[in-house]
Amino acid sequence: MRTINQFLNKIREINQRYSKPTVEMSRAVKISLAVLRVYLFLLVVLMVYKFITVMNVL
């Protein structure tokens, strides 16, 4: 239990440390990150769809 708490505290500390991105948020950076989010969302949707179809076959 103590180890789990220590681990969770460590995660919180990391989240705190890196809470603010240091890169200058220019338009190019913002667009790139937005496109990346959409791309990854679509990939996850495809993977979930594949998972569901495979489970249905099984």
Added chain:
Amino acid sequence: MDFFSVLYYRFKKVWKAVRLYLVIAGPGLVVMIADNDAGGITTYAATGAKYGYHLIWFLLLLIPVAYYVQEMTVRLGAVTKRGHAEAIFESFGAFWGWFSLIDLMIVDWLTLVTEFVGMTAALGIFGVPAWLTVIIVVLLMSIIVLNGRYWTWEKIALGFCLLNLIYIPAAFMVNPSLSDIAGQGLIPNLPGGLTNELFFLLMANIGTTIAPWMLFFQQSSVVDKGLQEKDIKMGKLDTFIGSIITVSIAIFIVIVTGTLLHGTPIDDAATAAKLLMKTNHYVGAFMAIGLFDAGLLGAICISLASSWAFGEIFGWAHSLNTKVKEAPWFYISFFITLATAGVVPLIPGAPLVLITLFVQVIAVTLLPAALVFLILLLNDKKTMGEYANTRLQNIVSTLIVVSIIILSTLYGVSALFPNLFQ
């Protein structure tokens, strides 16, 4: 100055540059040659067996692709003194950082499993049982890493890189026709037109040339080695030589299987080695030894890429220059990653085909993100200063990255839905 004085002066200058290169060489050579891992050897063997020498020209195109992507990690590592995982966390925040780190862990572990599959299959040809191969590999790699010095680790890794050149004598032993290689291989052509099968194999070749772990590994390696801004030039040269060697090895594998197995369907490199043994015992044995070495090199780099990334984010000591007592979590994470991946091929009925599929698909989620972050980081003038990407570098690297993203996405999607492009 007389002629001999000029000659002596030039020799001294060149010799000094060579010595400097030998000191700095390592990260680029190791990452590039380790890129020809067990999966890579299978892809090249299948390429040669299916299309003979016809796709050698395509492999040559991969030299600048591999170089331009990897040299950016050299600059980034030498200037920021941070690994790729830490650079993503710091520059883009915790969300993208965790996404990259967790994705890297999954991809690395799954890829490690495929390396063990390759190594056990390779030594299985010589009658070594799989469990013994796994024990030997885990022990060997632990000994290499636990020596407590980056320099020693790197030199041992370079020794294994040297063994990867075994495909060169193998290619000469099969007596290929040089005129056929030049005529069929060096002139761009698509044998039989752009079929689904050819397209899938081309994408597989690209996928095996640029893998997500390579970005993380080389940047962390540059940092652990302690390269500075002044070493960037030699670091880039190291990467360039590495990219030439890795593609050359790939071509020699294509020549071997293209000469002896042309027209034979190949599912994996171990099968190719067994088939080659029937024609030429030594060539088959070389193929098997090379496959084992490729798996070992891949495993060395991949497991380290994960441990370095973990250490960077969790703030643990994470250098090969530290002893176990000084960096226990770094070595524990290395050992756990290695041992758990090694056990999987020993499990009867383990879903190895599914794992291979997952490697391709999950790599597709990480690779585009890691490449986009790489270009954005290289454009952060505040951090990179004079080493930031120039306009020309941006044009070239963006073209390469966009092409890789499109092709690797198609590769991943076609792995998920094999009938989609038929």
